[in-house]
Amino acid sequence: xxxxxxxxxxxxxxxxxxxxxxxxxxxxxxxxxxxxxxxxxxxxxxxxxxxxxxxxxxxxxxxxxxxxxxxxxxxxxxxxxxxxxxxxxxxxxxxxxxxxxxxxxxxxxxxxxxxxxxxxxxxxxxxxxxxxxxxxxxxxxxxxxxxxxxxxxxxxxxxxxxxxxxxxxxxxxxxxxxxxxxxxxxxxxxxxxxxxxxxxxxxxxxxxxxxxxxxxxxxxxxxxxxxxxxxxxxxxxxxxxxxxxxxxxxxxxxxxxxxxxxxxxxxxxxxxxxxxxxxxxxxxxxxxxxxxxxxxxxxxxxxxxxxxxxxxxxxxxxxxxxxxxxxxxxxxxxxxxxxxxxxxxxxxxxxxxxxxxxxxxxxxxxxxxxxxxxxxxxxxxxxxxxxxxxxxxxxxxxxxxxxxxxxxxxxxxxxxxxxxxxxxxxxxxxxxxxxxxxxxxxxxxxxxxxxxxxxxxxxxxxxxxxxxxxxxxxxxxxxxxxxxxxxxxxxxxxxxxxxxxxxxxxxxxxxxxxxxxxxxxxxxxxxxxxxxxxxxxxxxxxxxxxxxxxxxxxxxxxxxxxxxxxxxxxxxxxxxxxxxxxxxxxxxxxxxxxxxxxxxxxxxxxxxxxxxxxxxxxxxxxx
Ligand code: ADP
Numbered sequence: 076x077x078x079x080x081x082x083x084x085x086x087x088x089x090x091x092x093x094x095x096x097x098x099x100x101x102x103x104x105x106x107x108x109x110x111x112x113x114x115x116x117x118x119x120x121x122x123x124x125x126x127x128x129x130x131x132x133x134x135x136x137x138x139x140x141x142x143x144x145x146x147x148x149x150x151x152x153x154x155x156x157x158x159x160x161x162x163x164x165x166x167x168x169x170x171x172x173x174x175x176x177x178x179x180x181x182x183x184x185x186x187x188x189x190x191x192x193x194x195x196x197x198x199x200x201x202x203x204x205x206x207x208x209x210x211x212x213x214x215x216x217x218x219x220x221x222x223x224x225x226x227x228x229x230x231x232x233x234x235x236x237x238x239x240x241x242x243x244x245x246x247x248x249x250x251x252x253x254x255x256x257x258x259x260x261x262x263x264x265x266x267x268x269x270x271x272x273x274x275x276x277x278x279x280x281x282x283x284x285x286x287x288x289x290x291x292x293x294x295x296x297x298x299x300x301x302x303x304x305x306x307x308x309x310x311x312x313x314x315x316x317x318x319x320x321x322x323x324x325x326x327x328x329x330x331x332x333x334x335x336x337x338x339x340x341x342x343x344x345x346x347x348x349x350x351x352x353x354x355x356x357x358x359x360x361x362x363x364x365x366x367x368x369x370x371x372x373x374x375x376x377x378x379x380x381x382x383x384x385x386x387x388x389x390x391x392x393x394x395x396x397x398x399x400x401x402x403x404x405x406x407x408x409x410x411x412x413x414x415x416x417x418x419x420x421x422x423x424x425x426x427x428x429x430x431x432x433x434x435x436x437x438x439x440x441x442x443x444x445x446x447x448x449x450x451x452x453x454x455x456x457x458x459x460x461x462x463x464x465x466x467x468x469x470x471x472x473x474x475x476x477x478x479x480x481x482x483x484x485x486x487x488x489x490x491x492x493x494x495x496x497x498x499x500x501x502x503x504x505x506x507x508x509x510x511x512x513x514x515x516x517x518x519x520x521x522x523x524x525x526x527x528x529x530x531x532x533x534x535x536x537x538x539x540x541x542x543x544x545x546x547x548x549x550x551x552x553x554x555x556x557x558x559x560x561x562x563x564x565x566x567x568x569x570x571x572x573x574x575x576x577x578x579x580x581x582x583x584x585x586x587x588x589x590x591x592x593x594x595x596x597x598x599x600x601x602x603x604x605x606x607x608x609x610x611x612x613x614x615x616x617x618x619x620x621x622x623x624x625x626x627x628x629x630x631x632x633x634x635x636x637x638x639x640x641x642x643x644x645x646x647x648x649x650x651x652x653x654x655x656x657x658x659x660x661x662x663x664x665x666x667x668x669x670x671x672x673x674x675x676x677x678x679x680x681x682x683x684x685x686x687x688x689x690x691x692x693x694x695x696x697x698x
Contacts, residue, residue, distance in 0.1 A: 082232075082242035085169065095235045097187050099211050101195035106261065109208040110270070111277035111330055113156045113253055116206060117143040118281050120160025120251060122384040124223055127161065134223045138248060145274075145287040145305075147265045152257050154212075154264050159250040162222040165229045168241060172206060172218065172231055183365050205333075206253075210235035212264055213255035219244050220251040274305035280327050281306050282382055310382050312356035312403050316343050328358045331377070332401040336361050339449055342402075342438050344431070351426045357402035357435065363456045367399075375401040376431075378418075380409045391424045396464035396475075397435050399457045404431070436474050443478060443493075451491075454480055462542050466549045476550045481510075481536040484525060488516055494553045497534060507559040510536035512543050512614045513676055523600035523674050524561040530598050535561055541618050562613065562675065563606045567595025571639055577651045578637075581664040586680070587632050588668065594636030601641040602667040604633040604675050613675045635668055643667065662688045 121141045128135040138159055146155040163171065187195060209216045214234060221228035228246035233239035246252070255264070263269050267289045274285050284304045293299045311319060311327050321341075328338045338358035345354050357376070375398055378389040382405065392404050408423055418424060439461075442450040454461075464475040480491035485500075497508060509528055513519035516537050528535050538547070547558055571593060582591045588604075597603055606612050610631045611619075619625045637644045647663050669685050672678070679685050 082230075082240035084238055084240050093184055094187075095207055095210055097184065097195070098207060099235075101187070101192065105335075106208075106211040107264070107273045108277065109212050109255075110156070110264070110273050112205050112208045114143055114274070114278045114281060114285060115330060117156060117158035117160060117251065117253075118283055119387075120158050120162070121283050123161040124159070124249070125383060126385065127223065136248070141283045143281070143283055143285045145270055145285065147267070147270075147287075149265055152262065152265065153254050154257060154270075155252050155254045157250060157252045159248065162225070162249045162251055163218075163220045163229070164222040164225060165227075165241065167222070168218065168220060168229055168231050172233075172239070186365070207235070209253065209255055212257055212261040214258050215256040217254040217256070218251065219246050219254070221246040221249050223249040225249075271303070271305045275307075277326060277330060279306045279323075280309060280311045280330075282308055282310060284308060310379075310405070312343070312354050312405055313382070316345065319343070324356075324358075327356070328360075328401065331403065332358060332360060332375075334360060334362075334364075338401075339453055340438060340442065342400075342434055344434055346430060351406070351423055351430065352408050353404060353406045353427050353430075355402065355404040355427075355431060355434070357400050357431070359400060359435075359438070359453060359457075361452060361456070363399070372398050374398055377403045379403055379405040381405065381407055385409070386418065389418070391418050391421070392428055393431055393435070394428075394464065394468055396460055396462075396467050397432065399460055400435055432468070432471060436471060436478070439478050440474070451480075459540055459542060462540070462546045465546045472550065473553075476553060479546075481538065482516055483537055484520060484529065484535045492534075492536075494550075497536065498554050498556055500534065501556070502533070505531075505533050507557045508536070508553060509533060509559055509561045510538055510543075510547055511561040512538045512547075512612065515539060518676055522562075522676075523597055523603045523671075524605075526598035526600060527566055527596040528561065544612060544615055560606075560612065561596075562603075564608050565592075565595065565605075569593040569595045569639060573652075574637075574639060574648060576655065577648055577660075580651070580655065580660065581635070584661050584664055585635065585668050587630070588635045589632035591635045591637065593639045597636065597638035597641070600670075600674065601638050601643040602671040602674075603636050603638075604668075604671040605636055606631070606633060613677055617677060635671060637667065662691065666692070 121143070124135065125139070125141065128139070141159065144155075144157045146157065147153070148155070216233060216235070218231040219228060220231075228244045229241060230244035231239055231241050257264055267287055270287065271289075278285060285306045286302050286304050288300050289303045290298050290300045311323060324341045324343075325337050328341070329335065332338070339361045340359040342355070342357040342359070344357070346352065355376075372395040373388045374390050374393050374395070376389055376392040377384060378386040378392060389404070393400055404427065406423065406427060409421070439450070439453070442453065458480065461475065461478060465472055468475065476494055480493060481497075482488065482490070483492050483497070486492050494508070501508075511519050511522065511524055513522070516539060519525075519537050519539075525535050538544075547560070550558055552558060569592075574593060578591045578593075582588060585591070594603060596605075604613065610633075611628055613633075616625065616628060616631065619628055639645070643663075644667070647660065647667075650657055650663075651660055665684070666688050669679050669688075
């Protein structure tokens with residue numbers, strides 16, 4: 076396409092316009108953050124160019140004078156942010172600036188609309204707005220960009236109202252100019268002093284110089300224009316811990332984490348002299364980003380070698396169960412031209428990784444013991460993610476288990492115990508750690524499975540996350556105590572020869588029951604269904620059913636346990652002793668079974684049969 080042709084008009088992806096409106100109006104009081112976002116993008120683009128240049132130096136055409144330049148055109152009322160980074164091809168411009176390439180956008184917009192106006196900035200911060208924040212300050216944005224290695228530039232333009240245009244343009248060399256046509260109420264961004272102050276506040280640590288030509292008066296009527304560098308460019312992670320101010324950490328975090336809120340915890344590591352020489356600056360965010368569970372699990376750490384970004388969101392630095400940790404790692408001993416493939420098996424990185432895991436787990440442990448309120452905040456946001464570590468990271472299984480919090484029959488709702496506290500409070504004669512899993516605390520804490528434990532005063536952990544089943548069976552044992560589901564296996568064998576015949580007959584009549592036996596776990600209820608040691612639990616079957624995947628499970632049979640002291644059960648025995656072939660034995664047996672199905676939180680398969688049996692009973696009892 077030649078430059079004389081009319082520009083092509085394209086539409087934003089549907090949700091974008093709505094989102095832009097919300098962003099512009101909600102972030103109004105913080106509108107200067109657009110500059111931080113644009114500078115971050117420019118710095119990323121430079122990092123990419125520099126990295127590509129390591130392998131293909133010709134791509135850089137001799138220009139390695141990395142810089143991000145701010146220019147104001149007072150008369151035109153525009154501010155330009157330029158970089159000599161990697162640039163964008165036409166396809167990249169359409170793709171990257173025309174979509175919000177995130178899943179969950181729709182849900183996010185709904186959330187945002189419903190949220191209180193004052194909470195919106197935080198929500199948006201968690202979602203990350205990047206380039207689009209420009210429209211808070213600009214009524215129109217023009218982007219002129221030329222990709223490294225290409226001779227053609229493109230010009231993109233939009234007023235953020237749903238459409239953008241794109242056409243061929245000129246740019247003398249690689250890089251990107253973002254030109255903001257400032258709104259009437261955003262003219263403050265034409266003032267170099269204001270710009271310098273914003274750069275200092277939000278982007279001071281950016282490694283590349285952020286420069287501007289600033290005019291100053293030098294004597295009578297004389298002025299001089301000099302290029303000033305606004306940022307101090309100190310890689311904050313390389314500095315000495317006690318020289319970094321808390322607010323410097325905070326601003327750095329907000330910038331790399333694209334967050335508006337302060338982090339819950341800062342972990343600054345400087346490992347020198349030992350087997351590995353590296354620095355790491357890690358943060359535990361206070362909130363889960365909006366898209367945390369929609370996104371593919373990715374690491375939150377960027378890998379640098381001597382301040383040069385080597386890999387964004389590096390998988391080699393932390394396992395996915397610690398993906399909530401954000402930050403940077405600088406490994407001085409890695410070669411700069413290390414490739415993605417060698418990164419994967421690099422022994423140095425393996426060492427750094429285990430060191431980092433260690434630091435994070437240690438910090439979480441210290442928070443749990445010393446700053447419980449903060450730990451609770453963390454746990455509510457990321458506890459489920461942390462749990463993934465139990466099956467994932469075998470070598471740290473115990474340490475992770477120690478970080479888990481549980482509600483139990485002895486805690487109030489919303490209060491927690493730990494495995495350590497549980498074991499400490501265990502009566503001497505108790506052999507196992509009991510737990511039960513279900514939908515809600517209310518549903519499980521009243522379940523018949525807990526009757527005998529309650530009677531004995533033994534604590535039962537109450538679990539409600541789908542992952543808990545897997546986590547508990549993987550932990551398996553804690554401090555030599557077996558971890559045992561309350562609805563599994565046999566609690567105190569009970570035998571009574573009088574029941575033998577009845578139990579056999581019922582086992583033959585009932586569906587999905589492989590055995591009927593007397594129960595040691597019931598005190599008030601008449602019947603309960605249990606799983607043997609190895610079968611899938613009822614909870615797990617319900618999860619699979621809801622996910623439409625019950626076909627993947629073999630049909631499992633349960634064990635029906637009857638309470639030999641319950642009048643309903645003893646009456647049935649009396650009936651059986653009088654007349655073993657009485658029709659009512661079948662009907663009453665089914666009713667006991669169905670009662671147990673409901674008690675475990677599952678649904679009865681044969682609702683019509685159940686209703687008939689119950690109705691018959693009402694009719695007879697009322698006659
Ligand atoms: P994010 O930076 O979070 O990915 P943005 O909306 O800020 O989201 O930017 C979208 C994409 O556009 C970036 O990921 C990048 O690929 C591209 N981009 C933005 N600004 C620049 C720039 N100055 N140079 C090169 N590419 C850019």
